[in-house]
Amino acid sequence: MAGAEKSQSSLRLGVNIDHVATVRNARGGQYPDPLRAALMAEQAGADGITAHLREDRRHITDHDIDALMSGLSVPLNFEMAATPEMQKIALRHLPHAVCIVPEKREERTTEGGLELAREENRIGDFIAPLREAGCRVSIFIAAEPAQIEAAARIGAPVIELHTGAYCDAHVEGKFKERDAELERLRDMSTFAKSLGLEVHAGHGLTYDTVKPVAAFPEVMELNIGHFLIGESIFLGLEPAIKHMRILMDEARA
Ligand SMILES: CC(=O)[C@@H](O)[C@H](O)COP(=O)(O)O
Numbered sequence: 148m149a150g151a152e153k154s155q156s157s158l159r160l161g162v163n164i165d166h167v168a169t170v171r172n173a174r175g176g177q178y179p180d181p182l183r184a185a186l187m188a189e190q191a192g193a194d195g196i197t198a199h200l201r202e203d204r205r206h207i208t209d210h211d212i213d214a215l216m217s218g219l220s221v222p223l224n225f226e227m228a229a230t231p232e233m234q235k236i237a238l239r240h241l242p243h244a245v246c247i248v249p250e251k252r253e254e255r256t257t258e259g260g261l262e263l264a265r266e267e268n269r270i271g272d273f274i275a276p277l278r279e280a281g282c283r284v285s286i287f288i289a290a291e292p293a294q295i296e297a298a299a300r301i302g303a304p305v306i307e308l309h310t311g312a313y314c315d316a317h318v319e320g321k322f323k324e325r326d327a328e329l330e331r332l333r334d335m336s337t338f339a340k341s342l343g344l345e346v347h348a349g350h351g352l353t354y355d356t357v358k359p360v361a362a363f364p365e366v367m368e369l370n371i372g373h374f375l376i377g378e379s380i381f382l383g384l385e386p387a388i389k390h391m392r393i394l395m396d397e398a399r400a
């Protein structure tokens with residue numbers, strides 16, 4: 148794999164490059180190029196790249212997915228809504244991983260996890276061809292027993308726990324709420340692992356919030372994007388990623 152400084156840690160870092168595309172799309176054209184950022188992330192030690200092809204194409208585009216699929220040396224984690232269009236795109240590209248996420252056109256960001264318990268049969272049928280095609284399927288869910296049990300029942304090998312509520316509570320200074328959210332994430336990581344699921348986590352993580360989540364021994368992968376792309380304005384992309392990697396490794400030591 149590319150990236151000489153790749154960590155030996157059991158905790159993988161997936162760098163989400165969606166918001167490089169957000170900046171590019173603010174002016175149209177081709178700059179800054181998400182693939183260039185992804186290749187730099189590889190060099191900085193990212194274990195994988197995450198990209199969310201939203202139905203409204205507000206950031207990542209179909210062309211970006213083509214370019215990432217042919218240009219990356221590390222695995223692509225393709226985030227997608229559970230729609231026929233996205234399933235077709237995933238089956239055409241066969242990325243290493245697909246992560247099924249909820250999507251609402253009007254939302255500013257992915258506000259919660261997929262309501263899997265309510266849609267168990269549909270999502271089970273939806274992921275079957277992706278699994279048969281060899282993609283590692285994960286489901287982006289809230290840290291709730293009902294969602295985790297549903298993920299296990301439909302045979303999803305991986306879940307990604309939404310860390311947004313924990314991160315938002317930290318930013319808003321609601322520390323009791325933050326600690327309760329963290330506790331929930333910890334308990335649900337343990338519960339998911341006990342059901343045989345591989346546990347990932349992500350959304351809204353920053354230097355201030357990453358360590359307690361990285362410390363959970365059940366968590367195998369963190370996906371982090373918006374903060375890292377923002378921080379790269381101040382530090383540069385490689386140093387921003389390397390610092391995140393250091394914090395993750397410290398939490399795990
Ligand atoms: C699913 C997830 O948490 C990320 O992919 C996130 O959705 C990307 O950023 P936006 O929500 O801003 O599109």
Ligand SMILES: NCC(=O)COP(=O)(O)O
Pocket residue numbers: 163197307348349350351352370371372373374
């Ligand atoms: N799945 C979460 C992700 O890819 C990154 O989310 P964020 O760090 O951009 O909020």
